[in-house]
Amino acid sequence: MHIGFIGLGNMGAPMARNLLKAGHRLTVFDLSQAAVAGLVEAGAKAAASPAAVAGTDAELVITMLPASAHVKGVYLGEDGLLAHVRPGILLIDSSTIDPLSAREVAAAARAHGNPMLDAPVSGGTGGAAAGTLTFMVGGEAADFNRAQPVLAAMGRNIVHCGGAGNGQVAKVANNMLLGISMIGVAEAMSLGVALGMDPQVLAGILNTSSGRCWSSDTYNPFPGVMDNVPAARGYTGGFGTDLMLKDLGLASEAAKQARQPVILGALAQQLYQTFSAQGHGGLDFSAIINLYRKDAQA
Amino acid sequence: MHIGFIGLGNMGAPMARNLLKAGHRLTVFDLSQAAVAGLVEAGAKAAASPAAVAGTDAELVITMLPASAHVKGVYLGEDGLLAHVRPGILLIDSSTIDPLSAREVAAAARAHGNPMLDAPVSGGTGGAAAGTLTFMVGGEAADFNRAQPVLAAMGRNIVHCGGAGNGQVAKVANNMLLGISMIGVAEAMSLGVALGMDPQVLAGILNTSSGRCWSSDTYNPFPGVMDNVPAARGYTGGFGTDLMLKDLGLASEAAKQARQPVILGALAQQLYQTFSAQGHGGLDFSAIINLYRKDAQA
Amino acid sequence: MHIGFIGLGNMGAPMARNLLKAGHRLTVFDLSQAAVAGLVEAGAKAAASPAAVAGTDAELVITMLPASAHVKGVYLGEDGLLAHVRPGILLIDSSTIDPLSAREVAAAARAHGNPMLDAPVSGGTGGAAAGTLTFMVGGEAADFNRAQPVLAAMGRNIVHCGGAGNGQVAKVANNMLLGISMIGVAEAMSLGVALGMDPQVLAGILNTSSGRCWSSDTYNPFPGVMDNVPAARGYTGGFGTDLMLKDLGLASEAAKQARQPVILGALAQQLYQTFSAQGHGGLDFSAIINLYRKDAQA
Amino acid sequence: MHIGFIGLGNMGAPMARNLLKAGHRLTVFDLSQAAVAGLVEAGAKAAASPAAVAGTDAELVITMLPASAHVKGVYLGEDGLLAHVRPGILLIDSSTIDPLSAREVAAAARAHGNPMLDAPVSGGTGGAAAGTLTFMVGGEAADFNRAQPVLAAMGRNIVHCGGAGNGQVAKVANNMLLGISMIGVAEAMSLGVALGMDPQVLAGILNTSSGRCWSSDTYNPFPGVMDNVPAARGYTGGFGTDLMLKDLGLASEAAKQARQPVILGALAQQLYQTFSAQGHGGLDFSAIINLYRKDAQA
Structure with a gap:
């Protein structure tokens, strides 16, 4: 053709x-x-x-x-x-x-x-x-x-x-959920480790429990939990924070036009924006966990 | 014994x-x-x-x-x-x-x-x-x-x-992630449907994409998407909003003691609290989607 | 002329x-x-x-x-x-x-x-x-x-x-702060009253302390605290929730273009959006306190 | 006596x-x-x-x-x-x-x-x-x-x-509102300046408009706007971030016991916690503006 x-x-x-x-x-x-x-x-x-x-x-x-x-x-x-x-x-x-x-x-x-x-x-x-x-x-x-x-x-x-338009709807809905889930995993992993758990043991439990999600079982943001994910190589490659930010911007814009609240979606957008404004927009979006890890702040 | x-x-x-x-x-x-x-x-x-x-x-x-x-x-x-x-x-x-x-x-x-x-x-x-x-x-x-x-x-x-203590750590970490994911799914489903998508088609896409999670593929909160979940029976049975609220309270308390931020976790707690204060604490926690659905407000 | x-x-x-x-x-x-x-x-x-x-x-x-x-x-x-x-x-x-x-x-x-x-x-x-x-x-x-x-x-x-453009900048910055402060006052007043304080006594303290702000001392959202404000007449008149929502939408849009995080601003926008989607967009924006008052939910 | x-x-x-x-x-x-x-x-x-x-x-x-x-x-x-x-x-x-x-x-x-x-x-x-x-x-x-x-x-x-108990109620309600307002001012000032306004002109407008509040007119967090405030001396002295964090912890704990939502209050607590976890808990709480200012991140 x-x-x-x-x-x-x-x-x-x-x-x-x-x-x-x-x-x-x-x-x-x-x-x-x-x-x-x-x-x-x-x-x-x-x-x-x-x-x-x-x-x-x-x-x-x-x-x-x-x-x-x-x-x-x-x-x-x-x-x-x-x-x-x-x-x-x-x-x-x-x-x-x-x-x-x-x-x-x-x-x-x-x-x-x-x-x-x-x-x-x-x-x-x-x-x-x-x-x-x-x-x-x-x-x-x-x-x-x-x-x-x-x-x-x-x-x-x-x-x-x-x-x-529904192709775009599906994409923004999925990526908004992805952006939220990734921060949810970042918080759950950081909290568990701060309270003394081994990250691999914790990920294993999440992945077989009701917290199970793609961000945890396929793309875990905590370093050392999985191989072949951005967390295993300093958050290089993958799906950049600024690309996630673009998609969350599309989601919140579409939500505004539809007069539909997206409370966690809007907060997730602001957290990636905060992380990007700190100079990390080029890192994979799973690097958002560094907002939460004290040992990673230095 | x-x-x-x-x-x-x-x-x-x-x-x-x-x-x-x-x-x-x-x-x-x-x-x-x-x-x-x-x-x-x-x-x-x-x-x-x-x-x-x-x-x-x-x-x-x-x-x-x-x-x-x-x-x-x-x-x-x-x-x-x-x-x-x-x-x-x-x-x-x-x-x-x-x-x-x-x-x-x-x-x-x-x-x-x-x-x-x-x-x-x-x-x-x-x-x-x-x-x-x-x-x-x-x-x-x-x-x-x-x-x-x-x-x-x-x-x-x-x-x-x-x-x-690590049994408790695993439970609060998992349930905090669950509480966040459920609201994330509620927002993504509500947004997609408000923008004109069929809820079953949207759920099918999320469940095979990077938004995939237990709250979407096993316990979807949008009525009509799945059978045998609380959303299919008026949010009766299941895991009550007030029980989720108790677990999120334990998570944010543990986070406070560990001086560990849990931003989405704390916001999720407040959203379930808002829903509970409106008189819905006895409904399954997936009913939180009613905070987001205009047609469900009446 | x-x-x-x-x-x-x-x-x-x-x-x-x-x-x-x-x-x-x-x-x-x-x-x-x-x-x-x-x-x-x-x-x-x-x-x-x-x-x-x-x-x-x-x-x-x-x-x-x-x-x-x-x-x-x-x-x-x-x-x-x-x-x-x-x-x-x-x-x-x-x-x-x-x-x-x-x-x-x-x-x-x-x-x-x-x-x-x-x-x-x-x-x-x-x-x-x-x-x-x-x-x-x-x-x-x-x-x-x-x-x-x-x-x-x-x-x-x-x-x-x-x-x-700076006239617009001043307006969106001021109104974003106003939208945040009003919710802050709504939360502080609701919390104090839920814990047993008289609303007028509480407002009097806020208005002479570091919580002092226009939303508290000039436009208090709690019914009975002030005369001649929308809260004294069922939240009619005043500055409509949907107008506040429009201004917060301009603020978050401008913030997105400037790559500037506005975390509370974005959350405030979503809360007014939630309240508007519940059918209250025509009420004065101080009616947002009804999201927080249990006795007002019926 | x-x-x-x-x-x-x-x-x-x-x-x-x-x-x-x-x-x-x-x-x-x-x-x-x-x-x-x-x-x-x-x-x-x-x-x-x-x-x-x-x-x-x-x-x-x-x-x-x-x-x-x-x-x-x-x-x-x-x-x-x-x-x-x-x-x-x-x-x-x-x-x-x-x-x-x-x-x-x-x-x-x-x-x-x-x-x-x-x-x-x-x-x-x-x-x-x-x-x-x-x-x-x-x-x-x-x-x-x-x-x-x-x-x-x-x-x-x-x-x-x-x-x-009402002395404590008044204090936690006031300080929760203060903690929220300060972040609101930080966001409004940062947004206005990112969009090209002079910080002193912007503060002057906020202070005579509906965004007026103690955090803006008495304790402005933007450096150079006021003398004799912590922002004028590198955020030393004043009311420490960790003290604000303690009071917000008391507020959210009291809210939990009263089953009263405090959505911005809980988010403010998490933002001060994030800032504290980055090693800044000893700075005056108005330093939270550094979470928002790109030029201050270095």
């Missing part, structure tokens, strides 16, 4: 490479010449603008952009996708943005005759490279079915979450 | 019955005559006071009491266990109390020549009746080994958590 | 009337015909659009609009003020919006040759009618001096807060 | 000196020989124990002790005050302890025939030395009247707060 791909950053570039590996033809665009050159070397064709991508005979266009403002610019701008793409072409936005913006762009696409899916991912740059991302997809079932084989070239778990 | 058993409440009575069923001889005490009569009918012998229990030839004494003050009274009082029990007899306190009080009583027991274990349980009255409780046990390994077969008559999962 | 005035809502209409009373000539615009008619009856001239207001010989234009989107629409739209106003005319926006949007609009005005002030108010509809508002003004000192006599016809306290 | 005085620490010693200066005869006790020697040099008589103080012909006994456990020990112990003091002698406890413990000791005193007042103070060691403390007094009006002239030798502001 001929696919347009816009946005070749840390996530978008390896995703596009996986599409090439799966045998698709790609026309790509990014503001960074270097990013484009990398994909061209791998077999893609370069386009000079989003409009130029839309002007090819690509049957499907995927975008992977940093934030809501970029998505609106690429889709809705005068020189944007919607002004130039042929009706009927399927548009897929894999950026993580707030659900209401996703719905606004999808409605504009529909008005222009283009079906659109929001399809944010989880799995990080590692998952993007390995082709094992999870896609949370919002939009019509028929469009989801059409997109499924293409997304399957980039991910392992492709979930239909309901109508337009 | 001849076992003394003090405290025959909602938890203690069915635990004692399971010891009788397993073939042990029991001498029991409780302030409630009716509670004692029930056990006597089942084959136990009654004693007139904790001291009288201690005065028998019981090889092991188990206590199951409501709070720290009762435990100190029964063990340390002038007419208490330690003043009358023979040295060497193993003492097991299954009450849920703060770790520092547990250590204080254990140290007093040790000074008197009695090994002691703290062995709080989880699993509720259902688990007590079915003999499927989890015991979190603090104390010496040799004493744990001696107690293990006796506890196994009342529970399925008997975990050694380290030295004296 | 000939003044243009755009936005004749609950605040704008009485403000415009006070300008007329002070002898100024007014050309006004609002989407509501009825609102315009009211001012025309009082002596103003009507204009058909913001552009039409700009097209008169008004020496100064004031806007009073609900939110950032309206301000951007009126100033920056194709048919907006900046596209039609003569260079040099002083523009004053009295809307309460986020500081960064205020700075964006001010920069656009400056680029067009128009000095601009942000001048949000406090004092509510009562202060607007009585001409006793406080104006918090951001912009150049010379422009502030030029605006001062005009603003003085509508307010009593006209404060220069520094450069563009 | 002949007065017994027990507890000659940082607060008790200067208070006792002021009683001597006012012409009273004093019999004193403290565990520290040095503390006793200091008072003896100033004219007091030493006693060997609380019981020995009680055994003199003192007409009134004042205690000033660190915490609830010490108060219970001195009053209720076998060798304590109540076991040896003559009925009718007025007892005044100026320690800061939880209200329920204060009521328990007062009830025991009353049962023994001794009227008792709880009379915690504010004003710090400076106020104790200068004789300008505030006394918040709980107990019978007649007893208050009897104590008033004696307390007036040590303080300037002597307030009757109602029945037994």
Whole structure:
């Protein structure tokens, strides 16, 4: 299939490479010449603008952009996708943005005759490279079915979450819960150890009790409890505190618009913000445990 | 074995019955005559006071009491266990109390020549009746080994958590994390549904993503998502809000004494307190989601 | 002076009337015909659009609009003020919006040759009618001096807060502190009364001690402590919970953009949101004390 | 008057000196020989124990002790005050302890025939030395009247707060509000400055607006805004973070016993705990602003 791909950053570039590996033809665009050159070397064709991508005979266009403002610019701008793409072409936005913006762009696409899916991912740059991302997809079932084989070239778990915007809803809801749970585990582990327990024994109990959660049994933040997690390598790699902060910002913004209280969610956002403001925004988000560990303060 | 058993409440009575069923001889005490009569009918012998229990030839004494003050009274009082029990007899306190009080009583027991274990349980009255409780046990390994077969008559999962008090530490750490996770799930589910997602689809995504936790995949608080959970029966049964509140009070008290921050833990305590003060302390703790659901406020 | 005035809502209409009373000539615009008619009856001239207001010989234009989107629409739209106003005319926006949007609009005005002030108010509809508002003004000192006599016809306290946007900064900072203090007073009063103190005695002590604050000594939320406050009349009138919620939303949004933690501020926002979601958004914000008073829950 | 005085620490010693200066005869006790020697040099008589103080012909006994456990020990112990003091002698406890413990000791005193007042103070060691403390007094009006002239030798502001324990209630309620307000001011000042405002201009606006409070207009935490406050001298002197933490611990404990939510109060406690755990417990509590100021983190 001929696919347009816009946005070749840390996530978008390896995703596009996986599409090439799966045998698709790609026309790509990014503001960074270097990013484009990398994909061209791998077999893609370069386009000079989003409009130029839309002007090819690509049957499907995927975008992977940093934030809501970029998505609106690429889709809705005068020189944007919607002004130039042929009706009927399927548009897929894999950026993580707030659900209401996703719905606004999808409605504009529909008005222009283009079906659109929001399809944010989880799995990080590692998952993007390995082709094992999870896609949370919002939009019509028929469009989801059409997109499924293409997304399957980039991910392992492709979930239909309901109508337009629901991919974003699922992502912000999950990541808000993740951000809360991680702090909950950080507090429970720190409290137990401060009261004299061995961290591995404590983690073993939590993981077989009602406190069990992904942040404890798969990504434990206490150093020495697990191998192959950021806590085992000084909180490098993984999912950065500032990325978690971005997602919590999207969650609290969406909650504000829905007039829905998210009390622990908002507090979690502030705690990651506090940690980031102390200069640790580049560390994996599980490093938030250092807010709680006295021996780690020095 | 001849076992003394003090405290025959909602938890203690069915635990004692399971010891009788397993073939042990029991001498029991409780302030409630009716509670004692029930056990006597089942084959136990009654004693007139904790001291009288201690005065028998019981090889092991188990206590199951409501709070720290009762435990100190029964063990340390002038007419208490330690003043009358023979040295060497193993003492097991299954009450849920703060770790520092547990250590204080254990140290007093040790000074008197009695090994002691703290062995709080989880699993509720259902688990007590079915003999499927989890015991979190603090104390010496040799004493744990001696107690293990006796506890196994009342529970399925008997975990050694380290030295004296660590059973209590494990319990408060786990239950604090549970209390936080449940509110996290309540917020994530409420937010997702307020933004237009189907609750079952959302739960399915959380349960296979990084938001996965016991509160979501085993005890989901949103009505209609799971059968056989309190949310499916108007939040009756289960683990009462006021019991969660008691455990969060123990956690924040222990944290205060250890000078250990527990930010989300303290906020969770206040949210359950708010819900309880609104008259809902008797509902299962997963009903905390009603603080967040607009349609549930009426 | 000939003044243009755009936005004749609950605040704008009485403000415009006070300008007329002070002898100024007014050309006004609002989407509501009825609102315009009211001012025309009082002596103003009507204009058909913001552009039409700009097209008169008004020496100064004031806007009073609900939110950032309206301000951007009126100033920056194709048919907006900046596209039609003569260079040099002083523009004053009295809307309460986020500081960064205020700075964006001010920069656009400056680029067009128009000095601009942000001048949000406090004092509510009562202060607007009585001409006793406080104006918090951001912009150049010379422009502030030029605006001062005009603003003085509508307010009593006209404060220069520094450069563009700083009027908004002062307002969100003050109102965030107000929102926090009010909940603090609600908690302190509820706690003291729950522990057996007379509310008037307690308020008297707080008001002469280090807990002293406006929310306690001027606007006490506990019924019976003061006359002439919303708590004395069922929390009617005053400053609505949903208006406080709007200002806390601006504060947390500005904090997010500045990467500045506001932990209590974010929690206060969530508590007012919880109270609003329970159906009380129209009550004065001091009614938040009902979240805390058991006897008030029925 | 002949007065017994027990507890000659940082607060008790200067208070006792002021009683001597006012012409009273004093019999004193403290565990520290040095503390006793200091008072003896100033004219007091030493006693060997609380019981020995009680055994003199003192007409009134004042205690000033660190915490609830010490108060219970001195009053209720076998060798304590109540076991040896003559009925009718007025007892005044100026320690800061939880209200329920204060009521328990007062009830025991009353049962023994001794009227008792709880009379915690504010004003710090400076106020104790200068004789300008505030006394918040709980107990019978007649007893208050009897104590008033004696307390007036040590303080300037002597307030009757109602029945037994209400002095403690007033103190914990006020200090909880103070702890919250200070963080509120810290957040508002940090936010305003992060958004570009001058701290002195911002403080001036807060202090004349609805955000006005003691923490802002009398004890502003932002360096450079006021002279003669801890913020002007590196947060030395003043009211230590760990003392604020103790009072917030008393407030949340009293709230727990009263089943009264204190949501911001509990969060404030955790934030001071976080700051203390980072090694800053000895700094004035207004230093909490350093949790929020990026430039102060280095």
